[in-house]
Structures are given as structure tokens and as C-alpha cells.
Amino acid sequence: MPATEHIVVSCTINGESQVFLANERDSLLEALRDRIGLTGAKEGCNNGNCGACCVNLDGRIVNSCLVMAAEVEGSEVTTVEGLADGDQLSALQNAFLEQAALQCGICTPGFLVASQALLDENPSPTEHEMRYWLAGNLCRCTGYDKIIKAVQQAAEETVA
Amino acid sequence: MVTAQQAPQSSETEQYNVIGTRPIRPDGVDKVTGAAQYGADITLPGLLAGRVLRSPHAHARIVSIDTSKAEALEGVHAVITNADFPRASDEVIDTGEGSARLNWVLDNVIASDKALYKGHAVAAVAASDHHIAEDALELIEVEYELLTPVLNVRDAMVDGSPLLHGSLHTRSMDGSSSDNASNTASHLQFAKGDLDSGFADADVVIEREFETSMAHQGYIEPHNGTAYWRADGTLDVWTSTQGAFVVRDSVAPLLQLSPSQVKVTPMEIGGGFGGKIPVYLEPLAALLSQKTGRPVKLTMNREEVLLATGPTSGTYMRVRMGAKRDGTIIAADVHLAFEAGAYPGSPVGAGAMCALAPYDIPNQRIDGYDVVVNKPKTAAYRAPGAPQSEFATESVLNELAEELGLDPLEMRLQNACTEGDQRADGFTYGVIGNVECMQAAQDSPHWQSELEGPNRGRGVAQGFWFNIGFESSAYAQVNADGTVPLVLGSTDIGGTRASIAMQLAETLGISGDDVRPHVVDTNSVGYTQVTGGSRTTFAGGWAAYECAMDIRRQMESRAAQIWECDASDVSYGNDAIVRGPADDDGNERQFSFKELAGQLPATGGHIVGRADVNKTSSGPAFATHIVDVEVDPDTGKVDVLRYTAIQDAGTAIHPAYVEGQMQGGVSQGVGMALNEEYYYDESGDLKNASLLDYRMPTALDLPMIEPIIVEVPNPGHPYGVRGVGEVPIIPPAPAMRAAIANAIGVHMSELPMSPRAILNATVLSED
Numbered sequence: 001m002p003a004t005e006h007i008v009v010s011c012t013i014n015g016e017s018q019v020f021l022a023n024e025r026d027s028l029l030e031a032l033r034d035r036i037g038l039t040g041a042k043e044g045c046n047n048g049n050c051g052a053c054c055v056n057l058d059g060r061i062v063n064s065c066l067v068m069a070a071e072v073e074g075s076e077v078t079t080v081e082g083l084a085d086g087d088q089l090s091a092l093q094n095a096f097l098e099q100a101a102l103q104c105g106i107c108t109p110g111f112l113v114a115s116q117a118l119l120d121e122n123p124s125p126t127e128h129e130m131r132y133w134l135a136g137n138l139c140r141c142t143g144y145d146k147i148i149k150a151v152q153q154a155a156e157e158t159v160a
Numbered sequence: 161m162v163t164a165q166q167a168p169q170s171s172e173t174e175q176y177n178v179i180g181t182r183p184i185r186p187d188g189v190d191k192v193t194g195a196a197q198y199g200a201d202i203t204l205p206g207l208l209a210g211r212v213l214r215s216p217h218a219h220a221r222i223v224s225i226d227t228s229k230a231e232a233l234e235g236v237h238a239v240i241t242n243a244d245f246p247r248a249s250d251e252v253i254d255t256g257e258g259s260a261r262l263n264w265v266l267d268n269v270i271a272s273d274k275a276l277y278k279g280h281a282v283a284a285v286a287a288s289d290h291h292i293a294e295d296a297l298e299l300i301e302v303e304y305e306l307l308t309p310v311l312n313v314r315d316a317m318v319d320g321s322p323l324l325h326g327s328l329h330t331r332s333m334d335g336s337s338s339d340n341a342s343n344t345a346s347h348l349q350f351a352k353g354d355l356d357s358g359f360a361d362a363d364v365v366i367e368r369e370f371e372t373s374m375a376h377q378g379y380i381e382p383h384n385g386t387a388y389w390r391a392d393g394t395l396d397v398w399t400s401t402q403g404a405f406v407v408r409d410s411v412a413p414l415l416q417l418s419p420s421q422v423k424v425t426p427m428e429i430g431g432g433f434g435g436k437i438p439v440y441l442e443p444l445a446a447l448l449s450q451k452t453g454r455p456v457k458l459t460m461n462r463e464e465v466l467l468a469t470g471p472t473s474g475t476y477m478r479v480r481m482g483a484k485r486d487g488t489i490i491a492a493d494v495h496l497a498f499e500a501g502a503y504p505g506s507p508v509g510a511g512a513m514c515a516l517a518p519y520d521i522p523n524q525r526i527d528g529y530d531v532v533v534n535k536p537k538t539a540a541y542r543a544p545g546a547p548q549s550e551f552a553t554e555s556v557l558n559e560l561a562e563e564l565g566l567d568p569l570e571m572r573l574q575n576a577c578t579e580g581d582q583r584a585d586g587f588t589y590g591v592i593g594n595v596e597c598m599q600a601a602q603d604s605p606h607w608q609s610e611l612e613g614p615n616r617g618r619g620v621a622q623g624f625w626f627n628i629g630f631e632s633s634a635y636a637q638v639n640a641d642g643t644v645p646l647v648l649g650s651t652d653i654g655g656t657r658a659s660i661a662m663q664l665a666e667t668l669g670i671s672g673d674d675v676r677p678h679v680v681d682t683n684s685v686g687y688t689q690v691t692g693g694s695r696t697t698f699a700g701g702w703a704a705y706e707c708a709m710d711i712r713r714q715m716e717s718r719a720a721q722i723w724e725c726d727a728s729d730v731s732y733g734n735d736a737i738v739r740g741p742a743d744d745d746g747n748e749r750q751f752s753f754k755e756l757a758g759q760l761p762a763t764g765g766h767i768v769g770r771a772d773v774n775k776t777s778s779g780p781a782f783a784t785h786i787v788d789v790e791v792d793p794d795t796g797k798v799d800v801l802r803y804t805a806i807q808d809a810g811t812a813i814h815p816a817y818v819e820g821q822m823q824g825g826v827s828q829g830v831g832m833a834l835n836e837e838y839y840y841d842e843s844g845d846l847k848n849a850s851l852l853d854y855r856m857p858t859a860l861d862l863p864m865i866e867p868i869i870v871e872v873p874n875p876g877h878p879y880g881v882r883g884v885g886e887v888p889i890i891p892p893a894p895a896m897r898a899a900i901a902n903a904i905g906v907h908m909s910e911l912p913m914s915p916r917a918i919l920n921a922t923v924l925s926e927d
């Protein structure tokens with residue numbers, strides 16, 4: 001087996017400068033969880049099919065399991081842990097709670113990050129636009145109804 | 161009968177203060193901020209990472225395993241195989257929603273002499289990180305002798321079929337066993353009336369065959385298990401499980417430990433649906449920890465989840481049903497053959513009991529066969545066995561209605577079971593909401609609407625699930641400020657901290673916000689069975705009720721002590737006011753809950769309420785679903801246009817989470833109906849072991865799912881609870897089959913009714 005290289009990576013995560021040592025084989029998801037201790041992003045499939053590991057990378061949502069850790073040098077990363085302002089939850093986080101939009105909660109971090117990116121880009125999406133945008137995030141518990149209603153509520157509150 | 165559709169509080173539950181409201185769940189904030197700790201999120205000092213080597217073959221004898229090269233790799237701390245475990249006996253242990261021989265439990269965790277399905281664990285490695293552990297797997301050398309795989313029930317049941325287990329004989333209900341070894345593990349039969357005379361009296365008889373594919377629970381969180389075997393011989397396990405006590409009581413005998421030596425901490429769980437009841441990784445992590453002296457965490461990737469953890473059974477089913485011209489069903493003959501996977505224990509028994517459960521049919525016989533095949537050992541999956549068996553029976557019932565020119569809901573009402581009716585398995589119904597669901601469906605805006613357009617159709621189906629009770633535990637302290645921490649043993653998958661705490665608050669007459677529920681480890685609460693079977697809000701709520709009644713009694717005696725009167729003269733009211741006899745001056749004496757709580761420390765100390773219940777009763781639940789679909793005749797793709805799910809919840813404790821269970825069950829049922837299948841090639845290689853190719857519904861595949869909650873309170877529960885999780889997965893497939901038939905005139909005979917299957921049944925069959 002070839003010796004594993006380690007790489008120093010500097011980036012901004014949830015508004016804070018971070019320097020960490022990544023195994024060259026680490027995905028961004030592995031680095032977030034195992035090197036930095038941010039376990040909010042979840043591994044559901046490790047091949048980009050479920051969206052549980054969604055993070056915002058320089059303004060774009062990505063499946064962090066498909067990004068190498070070394071690639072985020074100099075980037076800005078926002079995870080679910082960065083959505084609230086201290087103990088003030090975001091409108092979207094509150095809407096998920098009020099609409100009972102989570103059951104087991106494992107997909108919730110990915111849905112929140114993806115939905116926030118949608119609302120940042122399109123503050124008043126239609127139901128179809130929401131369903132299309134969120135089709136890369138799998139939820140097995142809710143049937144999506146209450147998630148869509150939560151995004152609708154957050155959109156209405158944000159626009160109002 | 162009252163329905164509570166999207167209402168903040170149903171009129172049926174207006175007698176309650178807390179029950180029927182929609183508070184924010186106690187664990188909610190942690191789950192929207194990323195703070196909640198799921199099984200894979202745990203870290204411990206010195207933690208090692210483990211990986212599992214799995215068989216590439218569906219059926220093979222393991223000739224030899226050489227782990228020496230893997231052990232020599234730098235960073236590898238231990239490698240184990242089945243041979244490293246203590247020899248397991250064939251004693252039968254409780255496995256949560258069933259039971260199994262201990263040696264089969266071990267052999268499924270890690271193969272002994274044979275690999276029985278592709279993905280069967282063969283060896284496990286602990287290393288300093290998971291990259292090294294993965295490298296080490298490639299260095300383990302396994303010599304296999306390939307055997308012919310057996311891949312479906314009909315092949316497996318043929319005389320002369322290759323056998324998975326030389327020691328397996330067919331067991332019958334009378335306890336006898338077949339002389340010859342067989343892949344058929346058991347045969348059961350439920351019957352009543354006279355089948356031949358029933359069919360002789362029928363004006364119309366329809367017989368159909370069905371095949372359904374294995375389908376996976378599809379929880380988004382893969383399995384995980386972390387263990388630390390301490391130098392004093394005690395073992396700590398942290399895992400995502402539906403039943404911490406099942407994990408304890410499986411791991412302990414596998415490692416020849418006393419249950420007292422094993423503490424299992426249930427982490428937050430990312431979905432289960434029955435599939436997170438069996439142990440897979442926990443025993444491996446434990447043994448690796450013993451070998452290394454360090455904590456070890458094992459996690460599965462998605463391919464491993466699909467290859468090696470509990471799908472529900474694929475089946476072959478045959479149903480013959482006869483009716484009078486007026487729609488009375490007078491005879492039904494049901495044959496169910498269920499794949500158990502590699503070891504016995506399919507849900508065919510429950511499937512058989514559910515098959516005709518909504519209907520009072522005088523002459524019926526249901527035969528069930530539990531059959532081993534070279535596929536993963538099946539695990540419970542939401543209403544285990546019922547989505548298959550009721551797909552078959554509901555489908556034939558719909559065809560009978562069509563043949564007789566009857567409204568399918570009217571025909572169901574005409575034959576519906578009501579209080580006092582007895583199933584073929586002997587169970588007699590108490591108060592049930594079967595008819596009420598059908599009537600609510602008839603009254604629904606969906607059923608009352610017209611469906612127009614080409615290639616569109618509407619279907620309806622009924623569903624039944626038992627729900628169960630059994631053991632649950634609840635302990636609650638009363639703090640001096642009047643708040644009540646509540647400890648529970650039930651894993652919270654979908655909001656049961658809330659639904660159980662609400663029943664405690666209701667009983668104490670206090671605010672729901674004052675009850676703080678916590679799910680704790682197996683040393684910190686009484687024995688609690690799995691979160692499954694729709695038992696948690698039912699039995700957990702009952703424990704909470706009795707725990708609160710225990711607190712009420714203790715509060716009454718404390719007040720009596722303070723007032724120096726007889727406890728029998730003190731009463732705790734439902735308004736949480738403790739009232740005693742007037743004092744010598746004739747003044748009323750009373751304490752609010754908070755006032756008395758504040759007095760506790762100085763008047764004898766704090767109090768703890770406690771209840772450990774074991775309820776053998778249940779709350780049978782019924783559902784009626786209506787679906788509109790559009791079929792693309794060129795591609796065979798089916799779009800769901802509109803969906804309404806009606807269900808009797810007994811009492812909806814937290815209506816938003818009742819709706820959530822209904823909507824989630826529909827989503828899984830739609831997946832099972834349209835797309836989800838285990839696609840094996842002839843060698844037993846699963847060709848679609850990813851979430852791209854094992855196609856579960858996305859947000860774009862579904863419309864809004866309209867829930868209509870019917871409340872026919874269960875007289876066998878303090879608050880009328882029935883349990884809600886299981887039944888909504890049952891009606892979608894038969895309702896969609898009827899809708900497809902209504903749209904394009906083709907009655908499908910398989911699940912899933914995928915584009916491929918529909919084209920096979922339409923375009924290709926015309927050539």
C-alpha cells in the first residue's frame with residue numbers, strides 16, 4: 001500500500017477561519033465530521049444520491065461526500081451548524097419545527113441547507129420549484145408534505 | 161365519528177388540555193441545528209474504525225480465510241472471523257419483532273461455514289482509521305467453493321432444490337417437522353367455515369397470482385455500532401437501534417456475557433421502519449474492542465445496507481375469492497409464500513393474519529410458507545408482511561367489484577368487519593374504526609370529485625394492522641420547581657418523546673412544557689421493547705399514564721402528611737389541584753402542583769413516579785386510501801396526481817405527527833408500488849445496490865398527501881390510542897393497481913409496477 005499523504009487545508013467554515021490536516025483520501029464530509037468535529041452533515045449514501053451531507057460551498061450547494069477535503073482550500077463552507085445566529089434559529093429552522101417537518105431528523109440538515117440556498121436564490125418559489133430543487137434530498141419518513149409546507153412558511157415570512 | 165383534518169385540536173379531543181395539540185417536539189431544536197448525536201456521530205478517546213469484508217457470492221462454502229496479510233498492515237489492530245466468537249447454541253432468543261436461534265443470529269452477523277447471500281459478512285477489521293481498515297479488507301484472502309444459489313420462493317420450495325441449511329426441516333403448526341431437510345422453514349394455516357361449499361355458492365369467482373419483489377426500509381442513516389469492552393469485563397455499546405434492550409439481549413449471549421455486564425445507549429436514530437431491530441455491527445464492534453482494548457466504531461456504507469440488512473420479503477401469492485351477485489364475499493382461499501432470506505423468519509405469519517382482516521368472510525383458508533433463499537435475511541418493515549398479503553387480497557376484491565359492477569367502497573362496507581367479528585386466526589374485534597374509515601373516504605372531497613382526462617384512473621384500498629402493546633417503562637421525578645424530567649427506554653424515531661410526554665402531562669394536569677422527556681440507556685430505565693409495531697405511543701403512553709397516577713398518589717399522601725389528615729381525604733384533581741379537608745377554622749386547603757412540588761424537599765424529600773407496564777392488549781387500526789394516477793402509455797411511467805389517506809388513530813395525541821406517519825407510510829407504499837425492487841442476476845448478484853438505482857420516491861415524485869384522521873377511541877387504552885405508524889404503508893399498492901387498471905385497463909400481477917413491468921404488460925404483450 002502506498003503511504004498516505006496528509007494535506008494542510010485552510011478555509012472558512014460557518015464564518016470562522018479553520019486550518020486542518022486532511023488525509024488525502026478524505027472527502028469534505030469526512031473532514032467536517034472526523035477532523036473538525038462538525039457532525040451535522042450526515043452520510044446517507046457516500047455517492048451523491050441522498051443529499052444528507054449537503055453543505056453550501058462558496059454559495060453553491062454540494063454533496064460534501066463528492067468533494068475532496070483538499071479542494072476547499074480558500075473556500076467558504078456553511079453547514080447546518082452555521083444556519084442559526086447564536087441561539088436565534090433561522091426562519092427556516094423555526095418553520096421546520098412548527099410544521100413538524102422532521103421525524104427521525106437525519107435528512108433535516110441536508111434539507112435545511114438545500115432549502116436555504118433555494119430561498120437565497122428564489123425568495124418565492126412555487127411548490128413545483130421547491131419539489132424540483134429538493135429532489136436531490138431523500139427523506140424516508142415524511143412523504144415530503146410537511147417539508148414543502150415548512151419551506152413555504154419560511155418563504156412567506158422572509159418575503160413579508 | 162369525528163375527523164380532525166389539519167385541525168389544531170379535534171373536537172373529539174377537546175376534553176383534553178394537552179392531548180390533541182401540536183407542540184414543538186422536545187428534541188426538535190437539536191435536530192434543526194445539527195447538534196443531535198446519531199450513532200455515527202459518536203467519538204471516544206482512542207476510538208478505532210472498523211470495516212467488514214463481505215461475500216461476493218450468493219451461495220458458497222467458505223473453505224478458508226487467511227487474515228495474516230491484513231493483520232500485518234501498519235495501523236491494523238485486529239481482524240476477526242466467525243471462529244473468534246464463542247460457539248453459539250441453538251437456544252431461541254427474542255429478537256424484537258420475532259425470535260431466532262442464537263447460532264443463526266451469530267451466523268447472520270458473520271458467516272460460519274457458508275456465505276448465504278451476496279454481502280454476507282465474512283471478516284471484520286479494526287484499524288486506526290477507516291481508510292486503513294478498507295485497505296486491510298483487500299488483504300484478507302478467502303477461498304470459496306461456489307454453490308448454486310436459490311433466488312426465489314418457488315424454486316426454493318421444489319423438491320431437489322439446493323438446500324441452504326442441511327438441518328432445516330419444515331415445521332407445522334402442530335409442532336411436527338418434516339422428515340426431509342427443506343428450504344421451507346414452516347407452514348401455517350388459518351381457516352374457518354367450509355371453503356368448498358363457499359365457492360359452490362359463489363356467483364363470481366376470481367383467482368389471481370402475484371409476485372412481489374424484496375424491498376428495503378430505506379432509512380437514510382446507515383447502520384452503525386460502537387463498543388468499548390472495558391478491562392473489568394463490562395461492555396458499553398452505542399448504536400442507532402429501535403430497541404436498546406434487544407441489542408443488549410442479543411449481544412450478551414453472543415459474547416457469553418450477562419445482560420448486567422452490557423450497557424446499551426441508544427443514540428438518535430436516522431429511521432428504522434423495522435430494519436434497525438436486528439443486530440449486525442454491534443457484536444463485531446464488541447469483539448474487536450475486546451481484542452484491541454480500545455473502543456471501536458463500525459459503520460456501513462449504503463451498498464452494505466442494501467446488500468446485507470433487512471429487506472422485506474419478496475413473495476409468490478395466489479388468491480381465489482368468490483362473491484354473490486349482490487357483493488357479499490362468501491369464500492376466500494389465500495396462498496402466501498414469503499422469502500425469509502438466508503435464515504428462517506419472514507413475516508408470513510403476520511401477513512396471513514392480516515390478509516383478510518378487514519372483512520367478515522364466512523368461508524376462508526389462508527396458507528403461509530416461510531422459505532429461505534440466498535438473499536439477505538429479511539427484517540421487519542412497517543406492518544411486516546401486510547403490504548404484500550393485503551396487496552393480493554385487496555387487488556382481487558377490487559376486481560370482484562369491477563366484475564360485479566359495484567362501487568368498491570360500497571362493496572367493502574357491505575363486507576366490513578365490525579365489533580364482535582372474528583378473524584380466521586381466532587382474534588375477535590372489539591371497538592374498531594373499519595367502517596368509519598370507509599365512510600370518511602366516501603365523504604371525502606377526493607372521492608366526491610370527478611377525475612377526467614385520458615390514461616387517468618382512480619383506485620381505492622383498505623388496510624389493517626394489529627398494533628401491539630407489551631413492555632414499556634417510564635420513570636419521572638418531580639422537581640421542586642414543578643418541572644418533571646421523564647426517562648424512557650423507547651428510541652424516538654418520529655416524535656414519541658412528545659407523544660409520551662404529552663400523556664404524562666395530561667394525566668398530571670400540568671403544562672406539556674413542564675415535562676422534559678429523555679431516552680436513556682438500558683441501565684437507567686426498566687425493560688422496554690422495541691420502537692415498532694405501532695406500540696410506542698400506545699404502551700409508552702400507558703406507562704406514562706400509570707407513572708403519572710403513581711405521582712398523583714404520592715402527592716396526595718404528602719399533602720395529607722403536611723395537613724396531618726388521612727390520605728383518603730385528599731384528592732388530586734385533573735386540574736392539578738390537590739385538595740384536602742377544611743382546616744379547624746373551616747378554611748379550604750389546597751395546593752397547586754407547583755406549590756406542593758416546592759414543599760417536597762422540606763417535607764420528606766423529592767418523589768419519583770414509576771411504571772413498568774406489560775400490556776398484552778392492542779388497538780387494531782384500519783385505513784382507507786384513495787389515489788388518482790396518470791399512466792404514460794409510451795413509457796409505462798405512473799404519476800401520482802392526488803392522494804388521500806384516511807385512518808383511524810383512536811385518539812390522535814399529536815395530530816401533526818399522526819399526519820406525518822400517514823404521509824410517510826403512503827410515500828413508502830408508493831415506492832413499493834411503483835419502483836422499489838431488489839434486482840438480482842442469475843448468480844444472485846444484486847445489481848441495484850445504490851440509492852440511484854434502488855429508486856425511492858423524491859419530493860418531485862409525490863403530490864401533497866391529504867391526511868384525514870378518524871378518531872374511534874380505543875377502549876383498551878387510557879387515552880384511546882391505537883398506534884398509527886404501520887397501517888398507512890398497506891393500502892397504497894393495491895389502490896395504485898386499481899387506479900392503473902382504471903386508467904389503462906390492465907391489471908398488474910407484480911410489484912413494483914415499474915415502467916418496465918407496465919410496458920411488459922401492455923405494449924410488449926400486444927406484439
